[in-house]
Amino acid sequence: xxxxxxxxxxxxxxxxxxxxxxxxxxxxxxxxxxxxxxxxxxxxxxxxxxxxxxxxxxxxxxxxxxxxxxxxxxxxxxxxxxxxxxxxxxxxxxxxxxxxxxxxxxxxxxxxxxxxxxxxxxxxxxxxxxxxxxx
Numbered sequence: 123x124x125x126x127x128x129x130x131x132x133x134x135x136x137x138x139x140x141x142x143x144x145x146x147x148x149x150x151x152x153x154x155x156x157x158x159x160x161x162x163x164x165x166x167x168x169x170x171x172x173x174x175x176x177x178x179x180x181x182x183x184x185x186x187x188x189x190x191x192x193x194x195x196x197x198x199x200x201x202x203x204x205x206x207x208x209x210x211x212x213x214x215x216x217x218x219x220x221x222x223x224x225x226x227x228x229x230x231x232x233x234x235x236x237x238x239x240x241x242x243x244x245x246x247x248x249x250x251x252x253x254x255x256x257x
Contacts, residue, residue: 123205123206123207123211124203124204124205124211124251125203125204125205125206126172126203126204127173127201127202127203127204128174128202128203128204128234128250128252129167129173129174129175129176129202129232130173130174130175130176130198130200130201130202131176131178131198131199131200131201131202131250132175132176132177132178132196132197132198132199133178133179133180133187133190133191133194133196133197133198133199134177134178134179134196135179135191135196136179137155137164137166137177137179140166140177140179141155141166141177144168144175144177145168148168148170148175150168150169150170151168152166152167152168152177153167153168153169154166154167154232155167156231156232157181158229158230158231159181160228160229161185161186161187161230162180162181162182162184162185162186162187162188163178163179163180163181163185163186163187163231164178164179164181165177165178165179165231165232167231167232176202176231176232178199187199199248200238200247200248200249200250201247201248201249201250202236202249202250202251202252203249203250203251203252204252204253204254205251205252205253206253207253208227208235208236208237208251208252208253209226209227211251212224212227212237212251215239215251219243220239220240220243220244221239221240221242221243222237222238222239222240223237223238223239223240224236224237224238227251227253229255230250230252232252233254233255234252234253234254234255235252235253235254235255236250236251236252237250237251238250238251239251
C-alpha cells in the first residue's frame, strides 16, 4: 500500500549550483548528499517539514538522468511514494497492468529499496516506489 509522497525528484545539470539555488529558495541546506553508482547519479536531499526534494545530477553521459536531461531538460524527473512492502506492491501493481521496470527492488539513495513504474502507464510521470531499508 502507498503510504505517502516520499519525495519529488528533480533532474539538474549542475548539482552544486542547484544546491545553492534550492538552499536560497527553501531557506535550508541539503541534509544529505550521496552517489548512487548503479544509476550513474549523484543526489542531494532537502527537507521542508515533511516534504523532501531530491536533486539528481548525472555522473555519466549514458545514465538515465543524462538521457532525461538531453530529452526534456532540467525539471521534475519523478514522484516517489513510500510503501510498507515494496515486493508486494510491485506484484500488486503489475497485476493491475502497470509496467514495473525492475524485477526486484534495488538499493537507491537515502537508505531505500526502490523500483520504478514506466511513465507510459502513469500519464507520463515516472513513479518510484521506495521502502526504507531496515538492517
